[in-house]
Amino acid sequence: MKINIKYFAALREQANKSEEIIDTTYSTPGDIYTELKSKYNFSLNVDELKVAVNDCYEDFDYELKEMDTIVFIPPVAGG
Amino acid sequence: MKINIKYFAALREQANKSEEIIDTTYSTPGDIYTELKSKYNFSLNVDELKVAVNDCYEDFDYELKEMDTIVFIPPVAGG
Amino acid sequence: MFEISSSSIEEYKSKSFVTPECGGVVTFEGRVRNHNEGQTVESLEYEAYSGLALKEGEKILEQVREKFDILDAFCVHRVGHLQIGDLAVWIIATSKHRREAFRACEFIIDEVKKTVPIWKKEHYADKSIDSKWVFCTEEHHH
């Protein structure tokens, strides 16, 4: 299944890209993060993150569909 | 004893003047207000007012000196 | 600093109070609104006993510096005949951390209403109602 991933802040720097389309056998954001964490050596653990699918907050066990867009959200620091 | 009186807000309108020098036998702001209240028919009672002598808040039994300046202060409404 | 002005105070809003250590700036604008206690207000007259008002205003700003960890605080109050929407009082507080600026700004407007010898007379749209000098009860004007 193809999934679009966008990266921000620390994750963007560690992945060294802002966006990519991955082809994965996993179907939840939680499993996909585990896969990407090991690939890019992300410093943030999954319990430090939130996840958005198609610009809405969702759970890490949300069932993804082909070409959904995922954003893993590091702790925010606006203001 | 000559005392300078300045009037503001409702008192200014009721006295129909902003300032005057009076010659009085009284020596405290409290007694002078009673005298002026009866002269100008002021609507405010002394317990609704504060008093300043020479630009400082003082008590109504403050002992006045020749040519002190008194202001009787109606309830304030700034802001 | 506490000031009283007989002309528009809108221009104060563009003055900069920012310093490098300043993280938060809170401002309060008190404006003339078109109603009060069920009456349609047409305009307001503000009158100040300046000699004492400036002293009392400065006293409030001294208190606020003692009570809160702020960098700067300033207040200007308009006097004269004001129309609906006109700026009557403008306050700014700056601090490293935002909480202190919020607390300080609100403290200043609360105290200004309580202790500074400034009065206001309301003129009403309904001309059968006499203009009157209003007292500052809590939440009276803004």
Add this chain to the structure above:
Amino acid sequence: MFEISSSSIEEYKSKSFVTPECGGVVTFEGRVRNHNEGQTVESLEYEAYSGLALKEGEKILEQVREKFDILDAFCVHRVGHLQIGDLAVWIIATSKHRREAFRACEFIIDEVKKTVPIWKKEHYADKSIDSKWVFCTEEHHH
């Protein structure tokens, strides 16, 4: 309305949000300060996930209208590379009575810091310290 801007947001400060029934206006400016947790900060980079940030921002402004008796509320957040003293966020709340505007304005900045996907990276004067993406702990930045 909630906005995100990649250029200076100073000009928002001169926009008028005043209506005839408005008595109180409270604004908050969050600015880049020159220090944080003992370090001398030289500049900040803000990055936003705009698609979600705008939705979350609007949600905060809806909440604030439900919780407080205000007339209007607006927030704009800057993104990009900011220098010391630059305006990072600007908020305005207008109301009939001042208390509601103070409460609303503070609520907005508190919630923006908690829920809107915006991040900041601090660059330090001491070049031996790596720039880092900081988390928003209470009273972290302003």
